[in-house]
Amino acid sequence: MENFIVSARKYRPVTFESVVGQQHITNTLKNAIKNNQLAQAFLFCGPRGVGKTTCARILAKTINCQNLSPNIEPCGVCESCLSFQNGNSFSIHELDAASNNSVDDIRSLIEQVRIPPQSGKYKIYIIDEIHMLSQAAFNAFLKTLEEPPSYAIFILATTEKHKILPTILSRCQIFDFNRIRVEDMASHLASIADKEDIAFDNDGLHLIAQKADGGLRDALSMFDQIASFSNRNITYKAVIDNLNILDYDYYFKLTDFLLKENVAQTLVIFDDILANGFDGNNFIIGLASHFRNLLVGKDPTTLKLLEVSEGIRQKYLQQSQATSASFLLSALNIANQCDLNYKQSKNQRLQVEMALIKMCHIASAINLVNLPVSNNDSERDLKKKPDTLISETESPKQNVENTTPKTSVTSNEGIENQPLKKENDGPASGDSEAADLPVEPKAVPVEKPKVTMPKPGLVTSSLIPNLNDLTVKSEVAESDEPQYISGDAKNAFSNDDFLKLWHEYASKSKAAAKLNLFTVMTSNPPVLLPDWKIEVIIENKIQQDLLILEKIDLLNFLRVELKNFSIDIVPKQAEQTTKRRLYTSNEKYQHMVEKNPALEEFRRHFNLGIE
Structure with a gap:
């Protein structure tokens, strides 16, 4: 059986043009080669699988190529290119700093640098994972890196630039590699699928690219895995089954049920997700990302920010039109709070279910807030009663028709002669039809004050209560409510009554854990002065401030109990005795x-x- 080579190795770029998603770096390197402005050291930084080591190898091969193409690409047929491709080049050396990180390894490297290249113009050293070098190895490498021989070039690669010494960084030209865009990655996977005669759909390739998180090597590894799983037919269903990814349809259906406030179906979908082996935290994170995509999709200018296939993008566009921005913002806030509390929760499933239930009631809360409130609703109800209101549009000389069947008034004179018909009054003479109708007992108002009919000729837009009834009701209410003393009251009281109330308030302060106030009130007995002044002895500034803070409540208590609002408290500083x-x-x-x-x-x- 023929040896299988994974796509990450088989389709590894060999020219600058074939590098995916790093045009800003490849163009810079090509211009540096073209203008003969090569630095003595390069540092390639970035996430895993974005092309750092690949670009380092292409750069090394291009520098020593004997027949460069017009677009600054290696020819691939010269002696230097062939020896590099076969792995037996004496001018290009690769070193893994993860396994060769001691100071002795760097010293051995420095000894090799002193030897000029046997073939080619430059001797190039590619050191991968440079951040793994020890502190002593970095220090031993400094001088050679700063002033290497004219034929030596160092290309360093790392995923963690912050771990490299600043003295190393200052001696290198630094190139930061970006994460590869989903569109570029999906397009590259499609080209490989065409070369390998593998069937695919765009949604599946986009999902692989999203799962790779910007790393093309990860995407190619998943591509090979799914191609084997699906028997060389990469579909959207095969991708979500093999990579254990939550389907977009779950989130779209869940959002529809949230908008319909269907709590039962929402919880059923979440239970189905858990039954399929998905973690609740991953689900809530994915739901928050779904709401974010809906919020982004509401504006055509931001629709391009969705890194999904065209079919999924149209679904987002359609559902975003059916959701309001207020709903999405509220749901995002709930999902974010659930994500923060998930790991600390003892019942993690309940944490997610409570978040989903809250999201179901967002629409009701928004509608309740936006519900218009009319202040005229009660007035409309009252206008239906003839005994309480006269419409603003009625003039004194207009006919007024009573809506009740008991009486009919046709003129202003009728109103003057018959302002209100009493319960025991019979129907008016000549009104035979009214006489035949049963007389309904008139409800006696209990809670609301009685409203009298205004005189004819006056137009009113508000209810005018009967002052006599209000006076009676106020007297009844006063009997139930606490009595309030007039601010001018100056009832006389004895010193004993005053001291009794004083000590009562002090006891309440002690029970309320106000021990400092209790000490101030009991350490020195108060003295009742003329004009109802109370002299309180204080010994220091702290007691004075404490008394001032409590003065209002204390005075209110004494004034109400003694019925004398002329009482006042006068603090007096205690005489300082020489101790x-x-x-x-x-x-x-x-x-x-x-x-x-x-x-x-x-x-x-x-x-x-x-x-």
Whole structure:
């Protein structure tokens, strides 16, 4: 059986033109070769599988090519190109720094650099994973990297530029490789599929490119895997089955049920996803990405940001028109919060289900907020009652027709003579039809004040309550509610009553854990002064500030209980009494010198100190 070569090796680019998605780097390198402006060291940085080592090999082969094409590409037929392709070139050396990272390996490399090339113009060293070198190896490499021989060129490659010493970075020309775009990757996979006679559909190739996350080598590995799985027929269904990817249709159906507020079907779909072996965290992340794509797809100018196939893009465009931006933003916020709390949650499935239930009710919440509220609804209801309102459009001389069957008023004189018909009144004379109708008892208002009919000739646009009824109701309400004392009240009270309330408030403060206030109120008894002033002794600034903070509540309590709103609190600073303290040695000595001055002369004579 013929040996199989994976697509990542079989279709590895051999010219600058065949490099996928890195035109900004290949054009720069070609111009440098054309203008003979090659640096002594290059550093290629970027994610895995984007072409760093491939470009390094193409650059090395192109530099030593003896027959460059007009577009600065290696010929592939000269002695240098053939020896490089066969792997026996003496001018191009590759070193894996991951396995040769000691200082001895770098010293051996430096010894080889001193030897001129046997064939070709340059001796090129490609060092892959340069960030794996040890600190000593980096230091040993510095001098040679900065001032190599004229025939030596170093091409370094790494996926982690931040781990390389700044002194190394400053000696290299740095090229940052980009992640390969999904469109470029899908197009490259399609060309390989045509060469290999593999059937495919564009949706499947786009899904492989998205799963590769910008790395072409990963995409080619998945391409080979799915080609074997599907018997050389790469379809969208084969890709999602083999790579264990959540189908777009799940998210589209789920969004439709969320918009319809169908909680049951939403939870059923989530259960089906879990039954297929998918993780809840991956599901919620994918759902958030789906909402993001819908938000992006609402504007034609941002539709190109969707890295999906044309068929899926049209689905996004169609569903984005059926969803509002407010719904998508709210759903994104809920999904993001669920993603943050997922790992810390004890019941992770419930965490996702609660997020889905919240999303189902977003539409109702938005409609409730946008629901128009009319202030005239109650007025419309009241206008139907003839005993409460007169329409603004009615004039005094217009006929007024009562909507109730009990009475009929045809003129303003009728209103004056018969303002309201009482319950025990019979029908008007001559009104036989009204007399035959049963008289309905009039409802007695209990909660609302009675509204009287205004005089004819007056037009009103609001309800005018009966002041007598309001007075009666206010008196009834006052009997149930707490009594409030007038601000001018100055009832007299005794000192004992005052002290009793004072200590009662202090006890409440102690029960409320206000121990400092309790100390201020009980350490020094308050003194009742003339004009209802209360003098409180305070000992320091802290007690004064504490009393000021509590003064309002304390005064309200005393004024209401004693029915005297002239009560006021006056803080008074306690008199500072001189307290006895211990004398220092110096103070004791000065006191002794005052009594016997010869003691100072004695101390000086013998040069004594004071302890």
